[in-house]
Amino acid sequence: MHNLLMNSKVLVFDLDGTLYDGTEHYDYYAKLLTNEISLEKRDSFLKDYKKIKDYDHALTIGKIYDSENDLIISLDPITLKPIQVFTWEGQLLSKDELPENYLEKINYELPYIPVGDGWWIPLVASYHYGARDVYHCYDRTKEYMATKEFNIPYIRGLKEALEKVKDSKKLVLLTNSDREDVTRLLKLLNLNDLFHLEITDGKKPLETENHFKNIMNKFNVMPHEIVSIGDNFINEISPALKLGMHGVYITNQTTIQVSDSLLVVKKLEEVFE
Template sequence: MKSIIDDAKLLIFDLDGTLYEDTDHFDYYCRLLQKRVSDEKQKPFWDTYESMKKGTHPVAIGKVYDIKNDASVTVDPMTLQVTKVTSFDGVEWSEDKVKAEFSGELVYDFERLIAIGDGWWLPYATAMHFGVKQADTWECYNATKEYMVTDQFQLSKTPGLKQALQRLKEKKKVVLLTNSEREDVKRLLNELELHDLFDALYTESEKPLKTKEKLQTILNEYGIKPHEAVSIGDNFINEIAPALLMGLKAVYIQPNSIEVEHENLHVVPTLANAL
């Protein structure tokens, strides 16, 4: 494992779920959203979210949530072809219906087709199903981010991460590529005591829609060839598949088993196992 990182000239880290692996804030976010529905919907709302977390619901991490059709879309992350669609209550679409609705490569956006790449999107998908307004989801998200920098919330520091980054930075470029806003990123890095360990912070990156574009910008910035760079993250759709398709190497942080195999892909249960 260490060889692909040691041999690289450029390391591109994700933030949420990568530099810290806590998940309690997802539940906090969901609790805020839950309050935006009527009393009779509160229990079904939470039960739905819990089933998503367990992977027993059609909408789960690794899927795409189709807001318009209130459906779970299975996509091959390497080809971006839709392979299966299931309604929110578990009814699989016919092959003809899938082809009629989704032809060619799937294009993610942040309005209809939401890539469920990590735990942030499960509360959001639940909220969309139960009729919460998008403006309310954004308000609850911002409230969660504010909560995460209070004394009530404590981030767990990955053992040895700070020392490893200090060592790596001596010989290679180390950057951060995240969808989070810059001020949130700075606060979280301060909390993790990692604030001075990155050569550059690329924030509000609109992954996965613009992942390839952002990765190419970074490669150009440092004059690095794709095979000399490693993308490191917990979100296969956002950070891993686009990097592999561009010729980068990748470290995927995933505690559960996965079926995807690639010569340039290494899977670890936690970032501590990769450094």
């Protein structure tokens, strides 16, 4: 196990995109969203979805999408303050081209959509092409993930690694998924009864800092003794670094290096080797 985790007392894990792998469920979601888009725009939607997945588009994980003005906002990786604004086609806009005080108004609530992880990519692309009120597509994707047709992509060695450290460290699950979904997924992953604390319906990123502070109090630890592990920079990593915690960020963009307190990996398996 990596030293960053060995030297810590509390490990805080996200669930979706962290404790299991793969993108099949995102693709299934995109397929359902295609039906919410007018016929003549469907091809363009699917092409853009693929481009975003391949990091060949202005929109990437870690940015914010303004669904009202159809703009893409880049954030400073530590402060998460908006720093640049792009059109959907990737053209950088100057401050003169933006509405007055535009950057100060950006937040995490509609019409702004933080693209935190893979779930948001198909949704935001569908919004660009005119889809709205599509929560039923997300629900149907979650239902599909509960069927035998869906092969959940396990992370090799994860269960064994967590069992090995369970007695010496506190293991926490912090997720936005609801209790029913979490119980089902943990059972499917064979990870039930491994966590000392499970926080569901976590309302990340708005409540992330509060959750981290409560975890520190509950287990009586300092910020540098906690590691936050996840695939969503906005939800799990930035708030942790801001509080002085360590982070493990799971991403294909492995060139990111914003802090000595952050370990960037392509797959969670790398941490346990």
